Amino acid sequence: MIRKLGLMAALLAFTFVAMAPSANAYNEADHVYVAANGVGDALVFPTYIVGGTLKTTIRVINTSNKYSVVAKVVFREGHSCCETRDFFIYLSPNDVWTADIIDKNHKVAIVSNDDSSPIVPLEINTATSCNGLDDTHGMVEVYQAFAFADFRGGEDCEDMIRTPIPKQLIKDAYNDLPDAFSLDVDCEYGYVSREFESGDKDYCVRIYTSKNVLAGVEEIIDPASGMVLPQPATALANNCNADKLLVNLETRWDNYGNNSEFEIRAALAKEAIHIPFRSDSLNSTLAVLSFPAKLSCCVSGSDDCDGQVSTCDKVTRRGDECLNNNSAVDGDYDCLHMKEHATEWANSSYDMKENTPKRDDPVFSPVPPSGERPPLVNCVEILNLKNFNGVDITAGYTEGWIRLAMTDALYQRYGATEQLGKYVYYNGSAVIPTYVEVGNSDISWVGASYDCANVIVTTDASTENGEAPTFVECGNFENCSYQVISPNMMPCSD
Amino acid sequence: MNSPRLFLHIFFCIFILLAVLSSNFFLTSCTGKEDKQVPRFSSWSPEADKKADTSLKMAFDQYWLARSNLDWPRLYAMEAPHIKWAYSETDFFRKFGRAGKVISVTVLDIDKLHPKVVDAKLKIVVKSPFTGKEDTLYPRDRWIKVDGTWYHVWKIPLLDKFA
Numbered sequence: 049m050i051r052k053l054g055l056m057a058a059l060l061a062f063t064f065v066a067m068a069p070s071a072n073a074y075n076e077a078d079h080v081y082v083a084a085n086g087v088g089d090a091l092v093f094p095t096y097i098v099g100g101t102l103k104t105t106i107r108v109i110n111t112s113n114k115y116s117v118v119a120k121v122v123f124r125e126g127h128s129c130c131e132t133r134d135f136f137i138y139l140s141p142n143d144v145w146t147a148d149i150i151d152k153n154h155k156v157a158i159v160s161n162d163d164s165s166p167i168v169p170l171e172i173n174t175a176t177s178c179n180g181l182d183d184t185h186g187m188v189e190v191y192q193a194f195a196f197a198d199f200r201g202g203e204d205c206e207d208m209i210r211t212p213i214p215k216q217l218i219k220d221a222y223n224d225l226p227d228a229f230s231l232d233v234d235c236e237y238g239y240v241s242r243e244f245e246s247g248d249k250d251y252c253v254r255i256y257t258s259k260n261v262l263a264g265v266e267e268i269i270d271p272a273s274g275m276v277l278p279q280p281a282t283a284l285a286n287n288c289n290a291d292k293l294l295v296n297l298e299t300r301w302d303n304y305g306n307n308s309e310f311e312i313r314a315a316l317a318k319e320a321i322h323i324p325f326r327s328d329s330l331n332s333t334l335a336v337l338s339f340p341a342k343l344s345c346c347v348s349g350s351d352d353c354d355g356q357v358s359t360c361d362k363v364t365r366r367g368d369e370c371l372n373n374n375s376a377v378d379g380d381y382d383c384l385h386m387k388e389h390a391t392e393w394a395n396s397s398y399d400m401k402e403n404t405p406k407r408d409d410p411v412f413s414p415v416p417p418s419g420e421r422p423p424l425v426n427c428v429e430i431l432n433l434k435n436f437n438g439v440d441i442t443a444g445y446t447e448g449w450i451r452l453a454m455t456d457a458l459y460q461r462y463g464a465t466e467q468l469g470k471y472v473y474y475n476g477s478a479v480i481p482t483y484v485e486v487g488n489s490d491i492s493w494v495g496a497s498y499d500c501a502n503v504i505v506t507t508d509a510s511t512e513n514g515e516a517p518t519f520v521e522c523g524n525f526e527n528c529s530y531q532v533i534s535p536n537m538m539p540c541s542d
Numbered sequence: 543m544n545s546p547r548l549f550l551h552i553f554f555c556i557f558i559l560l561a562v563l564s565s566n567f568f569l570t571s572c573t574g575k576e577d578k579q580v581p582r583f584s585s586w587s588p589e590a591d592k593k594a595d596t597s598l599k600m601a602f603d604q605y606w607l608a609r610s611n612l613d614w615p616r617l618y619a620m621e622a623p624h625i626k627w628a629y630s631e632t633d634f635f636r637k638f639g640r641a642g643k644v645i646s647v648t649v650l651d652i653d654k655l656h657p658k659v660v661d662a663k664l665k666i667v668v669k670s671p672f673t674g675k676e677d678t679l680y681p682r683d684r685w686i687k688v689d690g691t692w693y694h695v696w697k698i699p700l701l702d703k704f705a
Contacts, residue, residue, distance in 0.1 A: 097703070100681045100682065100699045101666075102703070103679075151679065153665075154680060268700075269670075271668045271669075271671070271679065272644075273641045274640025274672075276672060330629075334700065430704040488633060488637065489633065490637065491698070
């Protein structure tokens with residue numbers, strides 16, 4: 049045990065100095081954005097699929113050669129994103145964690161021999177989610193808890209531990225922190241120095257808020273037919289997480305990092321997406337739409353989520369995930385909240401010669417409403433364009449492209465920021481859009497292009513009739529430029 | 543040629559003819575007997591074994607033996623007519639020719655969707671064509687009977703699950 053007063057005093061003083069930068073400053077250094085370079089402090093693997101001959105491999109890469117990272121991996125079923133399993137992974141600098149999500153005798157299982165896993169070898173089934181819905185497809189999120197650097201051991205912590213940092217050291221450094229541990233430091237430069245014990249020896253380490261060092265890639269694989277569909281994870285940067293994450297406390301976009309779920313959605317928002325397609329006897333195109341921040345699942349284990357799905361089940365075939373929490377909608381318990389999570393959509397379809405179906409009434413505006421279009425309610429939607437939630441949106445063309453305009457429920461698009469007492473609004477939908485082309489000779493999975501969304505930051509807390517806030521105090525910007533040109537700048541920051 | 547020699551000659555010819563016919567008979571019987579044997583490449587659970595007829599078992603076994611040998615002409619020949627309509631043999635190989643080698647097949651159960659349409663619930667072990675690792679998978683394998691012959695239906699899992 050290190051109990052040398054001199055060292056303690058030095059550490060305390062050091063810690064104090066490290067904390068000196070503004071605490072919880074909601075400024076340009078710690079506002080979330082979608083990282084165009086694919087490296088951030090949180091990742092979303094948009095879709096995993098298992099079952100039959102399909103399995104999914106995920107990889108989380110620590111691109112840093114300085115920081116060790118502790119991150120929480122969360123598996124969610126694809127209907128309402130209810131959590132089905134979570135655990136921590138421990139990455140030393142330059143480390144990668146790999147796991148397979150497989151069908152193990154008709155149960156979804158996560159297997160890994162990677163030494164970054166919580167136990168090695170890892171082989172664990174997913175749990176039944178709070179709503180009991182099928183989890184053979186879903187999404188995976190990775191939330192970085194903290195970054196660690198400068199591991200030292202020996203007498204008075206004078207000896208630098210060289211890479212690769214032993215996993216046990218990273219685990220012990222994290223596990224030694226109290227459950228309520230929270231860093232009160234500047235996101236970019238701040239850290240806290242801390243002592244901990246590992247294997248009867250004493251060590252020291254610097255602890256940082258989450259750092260933008262994680263990247264990821266997944267592969268949906270069919271070994272039986274030799275198909276591999278790779279897809280990079282979507283990286284969200286500058287979440288600046290300062291709180292210790294726990295396995296017994298659910299981590300979601302509404303309680304992670306230094307941003308509210310509305311800011312996460314504003315960063316992910318797209319006004320419309322573009323999907324080229326082929327659709328004939330030999331070719332099909334599947335839209336793969338992931339809505340990671342839809343949060344239609346209530347918190348597992350809460351009163352709202354008691355596993356009693358019968359009331360909802362008769363009508364909607366959904367569970368009590370529709371009992372949303374933390375929303376502006378009043379607390380009725382009639383399962384209608386699923387509608388309030390629903391994403392409305394409209395499409396324009398074109399063939400290869402710019403033809404598009406004739407509208408009923410091309411002379412007068414507004415155009416008569418189209419037939420009923422069932423909204424998108426699931427967190428992961430995988431739809432053949434020939435049967436897009438009950439509608440053929442290829443317009444009968446065998447080849448062309450589709451502009452798909454999606455709009456999230458208003459109460460998802462307008463809400464408070466985590467700090468500052470401001471409100472953020474976006475148009476469009478917080479979606480990760482990809483599509484699968486099943487062609488005559490091959491299958492590919494690619495990201496869809498999109499129209500950027502407009503984001504408004506305001507002090508006005510109310511809207512009417514689903515319209516954008518009319519009282520704009522400080523910011524109105526298009527989120528792509530914002531993320532590319534000045535990704536860290538948040539209007540209205542103090 | 544005198545009559546005893548002629549008689550002997552005729553007797554010898556009849557003997558040879560009978561020998562040939564009887565050998566054919568025994569060979570045919572043996573082959574027939576083999577047809578009724580449990581397939582040798584695939585394993586069948588008792589439930590599945592009870593539900594499948596011999597012709598399906600034989601076709602199934604031949605098909606999966608061909609999968610284990612990556613015998614593409616044989617596999618294509620055993621695909622259902624509509625698969626052959628959709629893909630020429632060249633296209634079929636181009637599209638699926640990277641398939642992993644099947645190490646073992648166990649039929650867990652049989653779902654008779656129709657007298658001429660069957661889904662077999664399988665457990666297969668496949669050697670990954672990419673990593674060389676063995677994967678255990680649990681597909682449903684569809685078979686259809688056309689003009690008295692069982693044909694395999696090659697499915698694309700993503701389309702099968704979501705289309």
